[in-house]
Amino acid sequence: MKYKGFKASGYTELVLNVNGDKHQVLIKPSAVLLHTLREQVGLTGAKGGCENGDCGACTVLIDGNPMKSCMMLAIEVGEKEITTIEGLKDTEIQEAFVNFSGFQCGYCTSGFLLNAHALLQTHPNASEEEKKDWLDANLCRCTGYEGIRDAVNHAQEMTLEKNKD
């Protein structure tokens, strides 16, 4: 797919691999990944909160690793695979957040889901302490964290059960 828009000076073309699809975008070299995903790719699941690395609402996965997309330039990503919440369908963590009321307003939810998904993929036997430390990267203003904790614990049980098969 070729970008058909006007290429003004100072802009650069870039192909981003997002959720298994290629997206050609035209951006300034200073474009932040969060804004590029939302405004150019059209995926609005990653949210802008603090935009200084504190809240985790903007979390996406880059080659499976959770990253705060407000703190990255789009051009830093290169050909690496980006996963946003739109690409996290039918996962244990998604089901658990729904069943255990892991959200209220939902603003923080995509960041929590992606970060917790990465945790369960890379550390399926994580202890309570490890889960707490890992999820300290995300803030929630609504839930008091109890539903989130229960959801992550349940998703961990489901993931371990699935890995036995």
Ligand code: FES
């Ligand atoms: S918006 Fe990126 S960490 Fe808060």
Ligand code: FES
């Ligand atoms: S559910 Fe509202 S900020 Fe977390």
